[in-house]
Amino acid sequence: MAASCSRAGGAAAASVPQGWPRTARAPPQQHREGLGSGCKLLACRRHRRRVGPSGVAANCSRRQWVADVCSAVSIRPRFEGLMAPYVQKLITDMAEEEVSMLLGVSSEITKLEDNMEGSRIKELNQRLDEIRRGAAEFNFLANIRSSRNRRTIADAEHSSSLKSMSEFDETAIVGEKIERDTKELAQVLLSDENHHDLKVVSIVGMGGMGKTTLAQKIFNEPTDQKHFKVKVWLSITQQFDEAELLRTAIEHAGGVLGGAQDKTLPTRNLTDAMSVGRFLLVLDDMWSDKAWSDVFCVPARKASQKQLGSRILITTRLEHLAPMMGEYFHQHHVRPLDIEDAWSLLKKQLPPDQVVGIDRLKNIETEILKKCEGLPLAIKVIGGLLSTRYPSERDWNVVLTCPTWSVAGLPEQLDSRIYLSYEDLSPQLKQCFMYCSLFPKGEEILEDVVVPMWISEGFIQPPDESSSHEHGLEEMATEYYRELIRRNLIEPAVKYSLTGYRCTMHDVVRTFAEYMARKESVVVVDDRQAATCGCRDGSKLVRHLSVGQTISAVEWVILQKQKSLRTLIIRSSIKFQPGDTLRSFSSLQVLFIHAPASAADFKSLRFLQLESLPCCTQLPDGLCFLPCLQVLVVKDAPAIKRIGPEFQAPSCLSAGHTAAALAPAFPKLRDLQLVGLCEWEEWEWNDDGCEQQQGSAKATIAMPCLERLEIQNCKLSYLPLGLASVNRQALRRLHLYDLTNLTSVENFPSVVKLDVFRSPKLKRISGLSSLHMIRIVSCPNLEVLEGVPSLDSLALQDQTMEALPGYLRAVNPRYLRLHCSKKLYKSLSSPGSSEWNKIRHIEKHDISYNEN
Numbered sequence: 001m002a003a004s005c006s007r008a009g010g011a012a013a014a015s016v017p018q019g020w021p022r023t024a025r026a027p028p029q030q031h032r033e034g035l036g037s038g039c040k041l042l043a044c045r046r047h048r049r050r051v052g053p054s055g056v057a058a059n060c061s062r063r064q065w066v067a068d069v070c071s072a073v074s075i076r077p078r079f080e081g082l083m084a085p086y087v088q089k090l091i092t093d094m095a096e097e098e099v100s101m102l103l104g105v106s107s108e109i110t111k112l113e114d115n116m117e118g119s120r121i122k123e124l125n126q127r128l129d130e131i132r133r134g135a136a137e138f139n140f141l142a143n144i145r146s147s148r149n150r151r152t153i154a155d156a157e158h159s160s161s162l163k164s165m166s167e168f169d170e171t172a173i174v175g176e177k178i179e180r181d182t183k184e185l186a187q188v189l190l191s192d193e194n195h196h197d198l199k200v201v202s203i204v205g206m207g208g209m210g211k212t213t214l215a216q217k218i219f220n221e222p223t224d225q226k227h228f229k230v231k232v233w234l235s236i237t238q239q240f241d242e243a244e245l246l247r248t249a250i251e252h253a254g255g256v257l258g259g260a261q262d263k264t265l266p267t268r269n270l271t272d273a274m275s276v277g278r279f280l281l282v283l284d285d286m287w288s289d290k291a292w293s294d295v296f297c298v299p300a301r302k303a304s305q306k307q308l309g310s311r312i313l314i315t316t317r318l319e320h321l322a323p324m325m326g327e328y329f330h331q332h333h334v335r336p337l338d339i340e341d342a343w344s345l346l347k348k349q350l351p352p353d354q355v356v357g358i359d360r361l362k363n364i365e366t367e368i369l370k371k372c373e374g375l376p377l378a379i380k381v382i383g384g385l386l387s388t389r390y391p392s393e394r395d396w397n398v399v400l401t402c403p404t405w406s407v408a409g410l411p412e413q414l415d416s417r418i419y420l421s422y423e424d425l426s427p428q429l430k431q432c433f434m435y436c437s438l439f440p441k442g443e444e445i446l447e448d449v450v451v452p453m454w455i456s457e458g459f460i461q462p463p464d465e466s467s468s469h470e471h472g473l474e475e476m477a478t479e480y481y482r483e484l485i486r487r488n489l490i491e492p493a494v495k496y497s498l499t500g501y502r503c504t505m506h507d508v509v510r511t512f513a514e515y516m517a518r519k520e521s522v523v524v525v526d527d528r529q530a531a532t533c534g535c536r537d538g539s540k541l542v543r544h545l546s547v548g549q550t551i552s553a554v555e556w557v558i559l560q561k562q563k564s565l566r567t568l569i570i571r572s573s574i575k576f577q578p579g580d581t582l583r584s585f586s587s588l589q590v591l592f593i594h595a596p597a598s599a600a601d602f603k604s605l606r607f608l609q610l611e612s613l614p615c616c617t618q619l620p621d622g623l624c625f626l627p628c629l630q631v632l633v634v635k636d637a638p639a640i641k642r643i644g645p646e647f648q649a650p651s652c653l654s655a656g657h658t659a660a661a662l663a664p665a666f667p668k669l670r671d672l673q674l675v676g677l678c679e680w681e682e683w684e685w686n687d688d689g690c691e692q693q694q695g696s697a698k699a700t701i702a703m704p705c706l707e708r709l710e711i712q713n714c715k716l717s718y719l720p721l722g723l724a725s726v727n728r729q730a731l732r733r734l735h736l737y738d739l740t741n742l743t744s745v746e747n748f749p750s751v752v753k754l755d756v757f758r759s760p761k762l763k764r765i766s767g768l769s770s771l772h773m774i775r776i777v778s779c780p781n782l783e784v785l786e787g788v789p790s791l792d793s794l795a796l797q798d799q800t801m802e803a804l805p806g807y808l809r810a811v812n813p814r815y816l817r818l819h820c821s822k823k824l825y826k827s828l829s830s831p832g833s834s835e836w837n838k839i840r841h842i843e844k845h846d847i848s849y850n851e852n
Helices: 055-072 078-093 106-115 118-135 175-190 211-219 222-227 242-253 264-274 290-306 339-348 358-372 376-386 393-400 416-423 427-438 447-457 473-486 507-516 556-560 621-625 688-694 806-810 822-828
Strands: 040-045 099-104 199-204 230-235 279-286 311-316 328-333 502-504 521-524 544-547 567-570 590-593 607-611 631-635 671-675 708-714 733-739 744-746 753-757 764-766 773-777 784-786 793-797 815-820 844-849
Touching: 175 199, 175 211, 175 222, 175 311, 175 328, 175 339, 199 211, 211 279, 211 311, 230 242, 230 264, 242 264, 242 290, 264 290, 279 290, 339 358, 339 376, 358 376, 358 393, 376 393, 376 416, 376 507, 416 507, 427 447, 427 473, 427 507, 427 521, 427 544, 427 567, 447 473, 447 590, 447 607, 447 631, 447 671, 473 502, 784 806, 815 822, 822 844
Parallel strands: 199 311, 199 328, 230 279, 279 311, 521 544, 544 567, 567 590, 590 607, 607 631, 631 671, 671 708, 708 733, 733 753, 744 764, 753 773, 764 784, 773 793, 793 815, 815 844
Antiparallel strands: 040 099
16 A cells, blocks of 8 residues: 655655655654553552563563453453553563553543443453552563664654665675575576486575575576576465466466366466476475475476476475475575675665764674574564664664573574564554464565554554544554564565565564464464364464465354454355354454455454455445445456446435434445456446435535545546545545546545556546645546646656656646656756756656666
């Protein structure tokens, strides 16, 4: 999800044009008020004492104490997201000051009396007394962040934060060794030795050693680009779906996808696709030879007989894997980085303003790097942590001497360096980080998916109990997402390295996150887990459940046992029985499924994504009656050609015309995304009927809170009148991508940001009186841009453009960013040219072109 523009907080931020890739800021400052006026804090004096490391076990006990507090107020679920971060912050701050904070919620209970029964209040008091007594039992471990050095959004904005990234992760590429390894292995792939045999090249090393980075660099080598006509990169999960793996391989190889139920036809199609030319097949992170023997062995061998010199490149932790594949093989062991390369890699993780003069800290950093043991992942994570510190001997020494480097009780397979970085996160950011573990390996973490999930879960809270509309919870959540990227806890996917829109989580980091979230989160990835939903212990309170693409369908009756679920993510088939319903999940806040269900039963639902609907010809009618739904995503529904008025039908059309008739359709929907409805041609939406009946257009307009709308890849020629209603005050951002038949965008007076990409028939944009920023990409027939008096930033991109459009004379933005053809660029380089005269009235320009 593209972050909306916000006011600049420092010189670095102010120099970046709005709406284009920019450095991210640290997460917003966490306010100590936290619980607001509804709860009060009782303070008592306490002797200050040094507290030593108590290990993971003690931390788990502390987290359990926090969970008890959250559970005590779970009668009102919204308080959990509010209290948990605050209570955790109290824990980390107690050892720093001579104050011990105890929770008192008498005023909150008073406020809730109207909504609770007397017996429940008595029970709540008893539980809070137990929690209050439990608080005194803990010796709290001070966080390694000192109160003086803890960075907030205000001071973070004075330095660059997000490093710039190229086609793949350049921040992991350092030193001559990786260059030598790349050239050596590229030569092995290209060599004519055993030319007639299919050769396997295996990169072996422990987790976090940089195997994938080396493979990526080889994959992108110019010599390989010329030598191999067909190149396929696949990440292999431990529990993979054969059909999905085949489909992905065919797609990457440029082949034809078949519709057969068995794998005979897809296997043949993959063979044909790889037989077009000499191929390079990369199988990243293999844990066994099963993917090779069951899926790729036959098509690869057959295709290699037609295309001599084809190669297989694998990355693995297992030395014996390559010999098991039964082909001629070459094995390369990745070694730890030496101290100079490690130092270079660490410096790449720091903002540019911190790198200047950093060599004065090399002695301290040498000691820090020794603790990283030459592992690139560990160095990147610690580098991300150090990037939040002022580069001084004192601040870096705090990190060096932190006892968390060797925490007791951490399982052997987990990396204590990641625990060090985790402990440095704010309580809210810890929740967001652990939540990312619900996306299993092979699933990308999309910004516009996970950000609204965090918000719906209550992880993101506005300061001073302000409304989300006033203070922008989405912007705050987006800053958290960027902070996780900056700390290298999630990493941008290859194609989205510049924007970070799609991210992945390294296996080593994911394993750690799953462990830290194990008390309340379960990820089901195989049939054995599916039989119990990963919950062998019946006493386990599961709040977040993610069901991956298991081979067998999951029994719905097993899911229904998890009555405390707040997040349910389903990517697998579900076995329903007569009488099965969705009413068991009364606390559900986030639902992510691949097919539509009886969503109207989810009265508390805030986030809903419907994805991969090849046979769906219309959207469910009842979605508009969900009272709490805030985010709706419909993705990949190619059979839908029309969306009728029943989709956004106002409640006044329901039978009875009672008091419920006053409620609008989608009353709290903030974000609507309609993506991949490639045959969608008509959207019928007119609010006139109900407005006339009720006499109050504002009260009955559908989607009155809609702030963001994204439409991508469809055949709409116009946007409906109901969407462009003059009474629509909340809509701020409108994103239109690949609308090939769209002819105009008109009359959206509240929109401040507009994206129009790849709409070749677009001719007119007008009537956007509040528009602040617009980006126009590959819209060659646009003739009119008018009615935009507030326009501040205009970005125009068309590499085929040889003359500037005439509408540039009629607008007066402060900033123009232009990406055009080389011919036009040269013309604009002459200040007196006719093309330059079209934009000379604009204050600031940024003009570029591509050589190719």
